[in-house]
Amino acid sequence: MTTTRQAQSTTTGAETMDNYGGTSGWTGWIVFAGVMMLMMGAFHVIQGLVALFQDTYYLVGQEGLVVQVDYTTWGWVHTILGAVVILAGVALLAGQMWARVIAIILAFGSALVNIAFLGAYPLWSLTMIAIDVLVIYAVTMHGSEMKPITASRTRATSDEE
Template sequence: MSDKGQSGATVDPGYGGARVEPTGWVGWIVFSGIMMVLLGFFQGIVGLVALFNDTYYLVTRSGLVLSVDYTVWGWVHLLLGVVALLAGFGVLVGQTWARVVGIILAVLSAIVNLAFLAAYPIWSTLIIAIDVLVIYALSVHGREVKEVYGA
C-alpha cells in the first residue's frame, strides 16, 4: 500500500519507504487516455456514418478488403468506439484493466482500419497512427499513473 507525499510522489513500502517520483511518461499515459476517448468518439462517428449514409465512402462494399455491408462496418466501429471511450476514462484514473483493454482495442482498431482503408484512406491512416501511439504509451509506462493518482 502506498501513501502520497506532499509533492504528489508516492511512498512505497516495497522500495524501503523511499519516494517514487513520477517521470515524464505519466504525461504519455494521460495522452493515451485522452486519445482513447477521442478515438472512441472518432470510431463512433465513422460507425454512425456507415450506418446512416453508406454512399459517403469512396468504394462500394465489394471494394473493401472484406466484402461486408457498411451496416456491419458501422456496428463494428460503433462498438469499438464505445469500448475505447470507456477504457480511455479507465486509463485516465489508472485502472490496470483499462490499460490491457486499451492495448487490445488499439490493436483491433488498427486491424479494422487497415481493412477499411479503401473506403476512407486518410482517416484510416490517421487512426492507425494514433493507435500505434496509444499502444506504445500504454505498454511502456502505464503503471506510473496508478502510482501517481493512487487508483
C-alpha cells in the same frame, strides 16, 4: 559528511515522491493515451454513424473493402468499438491496470479494423492507425508509472498518520 547529506536529501526526495503517489513525469504519456483513446472512440462512433446512415459517402462500394461486408455491419462494428474504446479511455485516465491491458487490445483491434476499412476512406483510416500506434506505444512504455487514483490517495493518507 557531504555524502551523508546527499543520501539524506535523496531519501527525503524519494519519501516526498512516494507521498504524492509515486508518479513521475512520464505519466503524461498515459494521459495522452487516455485522451487519444477518447478521441479515437469518438472517431469510431462518427465513422460508424456515417456508415449506418449514409453509406454512399465512402469512396468504394462494399465490394471494394478488404473484408466483403455491407456498410451497415461496418457501422455497427465501428459504433460498438468506439463506445468500448471511450469507456477504456476513461478507465485508463483513472489509472486502472486492467484498462492498460484493454487499451492495448482495443488499439490493436482498432488498427486491424481500420486496415480492413482502408479502401473505403484511406486518409481517415491511416490517421486512426497512427493514433492506435501512439496509444500502444504510450501504454506499453510508460503504463506502469500510472497508479490507480484511490491507491495513491490511500497510501498518502496512511503515510501522513
